[in-house]
Amino acid sequence: MPTWEAVIGLEVHAQLRTRSKIFCACPTDYGAEPNSQVCPVCLGHPGALPVLNERALALAVRAALALGCTVHEESVFERKNYFYPDLPKGYQISQYERPLATGGAVAIEAGGGTREIGLVRLHLEEDAGRSVHDGGPDSDVASYVDLNRAGVPLVEIVSRPDVRSPEEAYLFLERLRSVLRYVGACDGNMEEGSLRCDANVSVRSAGETALGTRTEVKNLNSFRNVERALAHEVARQVAVLDADGAVEQETRLWDAAAFETRPMRGKEEAEDYRYFPDPDLPPVVVSPDLLEEAARDLPELPHARKYRFVERYGLGATEAHVLTLERALAEHFERVAELCGDPRVAANFELNDVLKLQHEAGLPPDVLPVTPERLAALIRLVAEGTVSGTAARRDVLPEVARSGREPAEIVAERGLERIADPEEIATMARRVVSAWPDQVAAYRGGKTGVLGFLVGKVLKESRGKADPAVVNAALREILGS
Numbered sequence: 001m002p003t004w005e006a007v008i009g010l011e012v013h014a015q016l017r018t019r020s021k022i023f024c025a026c027p028t029d030y031g032a033e034p035n036s037q038v039c040p041v042c043l044g045h046p047g048a049l050p051v052l053n054e055r056a057l058a059l060a061v062r063a064a065l066a067l068g069c070t071v072h073e074e075s076v077f078e079r080k081n082y083f084y085p086d087l088p089k090g091y092q093i094s095q096y097e098r099p100l101a102t103g104g105a106v107a108i109e110a111g112g113g114t115r116e117i118g119l120v121r122l123h124l125e126e127d128a129g130r131s132v133h134d135g136g137p138d139s140d141v142a143s144y145v146d147l148n149r150a151g152v153p154l155v156e157i158v159s160r161p162d163v164r165s166p167e168e169a170y171l172f173l174e175r176l177r178s179v180l181r182y183v184g185a186c187d188g189n190m191e192e193g194s195l196r197c198d199a200n201v202s203v204r205s206a207g208e209t210a211l212g213t214r215t216e217v218k219n220l221n222s223f224r225n226v227e228r229a230l231a232h233e234v235a236r237q238v239a240v241l242d243a244d245g246a247v248e249q250e251t252r253l254w255d256a257a258a259f260e261t262r263p264m265r266g267k268e269e270a271e272d273y274r275y276f277p278d279p280d281l282p283p284v285v286v287s288p289d290l291l292e293e294a295a296r297d298l299p300e301l302p303h304a305r306k307y308r309f310v311e312r313y314g315l316g317a318t319e320a321h322v323l324t325l326e327r328a329l330a331e332h333f334e335r336v337a338e339l340c341g342d343p344r345v346a347a348n349f350e351l352n353d354v355l356k357l358q359h360e361a362g363l364p365p366d367v368l369p370v371t372p373e374r375l376a377a378l379i380r381l382v383a384e385g386t387v388s389g390t391a392a393r394r395d396v397l398p399e400v401a402r403s404g405r406e407p408a409e410i411v412a413e414r415g416l417e418r419i420a421d422p423e424e425i426a427t428m429a430r431r432v433v434s435a436w437p438d439q440v441a442a443y444r445g446g447k448t449g450v451l452g453f454l455v456g457k458v459l460k461e462s463r464g465k466a467d468p469a470v471v472n473a474a475l476r477e478i479l480g481s
């Protein structure tokens with residue numbers, strides 16, 4: 001049997017972070033009462049005229065530059081015609097022949113190297129409304145339409161079919177989301193629908209250059225679901241081809257509960273949409289000023305920052321990857337590293353403790369639970385030997401996060417100063433030795449691994465405050481080795 005290769009292209013819809021919709025002044029707040037954020041423009045009332053939101057354009061340009069796209073000086077809004085209850089005008093305003101931007105790439109790190117996943121285009125469009133089929137008292141007989149989302153500004157970003165595995169699709173989305181968040185174009189919140197993804201998949205025999213027939217998989221509401229659905233869909237297509245069947249070009253829906261994709265409809269062709277330029281909107285012009293301003297405001301981007309962290313701070317690629325996914329965390333880390341002078345320890349605290357506390361407190365990804373100054377102060381207390389690393393992590397940092405008080409204050413108040421006095425530690429070690437005679441006998445009988453157990457007991461006796469090296473020495477001395 002031939003070996004099969006998966007070919008995947010992703011279409012991502014990202015909601016731009018504006019306060020109002022793309023062609024009217026209605027707010028874009030998530031979770032408002034259904035149909036409370038609507039007006040004649042986004043409801044498609046006859047005679048109402050759309051006017052482009054400048055902020056949406058500025059954010060889209062910024063996203064395009066961050067992704068290395070070519071931004072076109074002039075682009076054109078077109079009407080994409082189709083009928084659906086949540087589309088009040090009977091068409092969606094989108095871009096087609098002349099999109100805002102083309103080209104560009106997203107860099108991912110896969111299989112030990114960097115791979116660029118090319119982009120076909122990035123264009124502006126409005127979102128449709130939302131059909132609500134479930135959850136109502138009469139959902140068995142009725143569906144509802146909420147038009148709050150109709151007219152919310154989106155960019156659609158289309159990749160080339162350069163993705164070769166479900167894992168790569170995950171990495172692509174993770175990095176794309178990270179870039180969009182870095183530049184403030186999109187908040188990337190998949191649960192609230194501000195980042196959505198459809199995946200196009202085909203399979204071909206390895207070495208083949210022509211593309212196979214593809215399916216498009218929809219309803220992928222988390223990165224993990226994208227990965228799962230793709231793995232599933234690739235396996236399904238391979239099974240069809242192995243049985244000498246043919247893959248049908250169609251749109252399939254991922255059913256997360258049933259853990260499978262199933263057919264939704266035959267795939268539309270572009271001509272079904274009868275695109276034509278929207279006569280209500282003039283061409284979009286990106287002035288040199290706008291372009292320059294967007295370029296000037298671009299921060300260092302995740303990929304570059306990751307490799308700078310590896311180089312400059314001697315971090316591992318994985319550590320640097322996680323530290324740079326979120327701009328706020330990356331900046332927090334750099335500040336802590338600078339203040340405490342030990343980047344490796346700073347990275348360790350960020351990745352193991354700060355992220356955990358952030359998660360436990362239910363904070364958003366860009367809000368850190370402690371200030372860089374306090375974390376750096378705590379790291380210095382550990383380095384000076386005032387408090388043990390264990391007590392710092394277990395007792396001090398969570399309290400700093402809760403109360404916002406200074407680490408030194410908490411250490412003093414709770415008597416958490418590290419114990420390094422050999423006499424004091426020897427006393428505790430003697431207590432442990434008499435409490436665990438069997439282990440002591442085993443140790444003396446040659447089972448030297450038992451020492452770790454006894455060290456643990458002394459540390460526990462000291463409530464994590466004793467210096468492990470001093471404990472070790474004290475025990476060896478008492479046990480006579």
Ligand code: ADP
Pocket residue numbers: 007008009010011158159160161162200201202211212213214268269270
């Ligand atoms: P449409 O607008 O009809 O969805 P496009 O040609 O714009 O079609 O492609 C949409 C996406 O599908 C792109 O991400 C593209 O890379 C991907 N794609 C196109 N052909 C294939 C294929 N044979 N296999 C996998 N992906 C494909």
Ligand code: MG
Pocket residue numbers: 011216
């Ligand atoms: Mg498509």
Ligand code: ZN
Pocket residue numbers: 021024025026037038039040041042043151
């Ligand atoms: Zn409106």
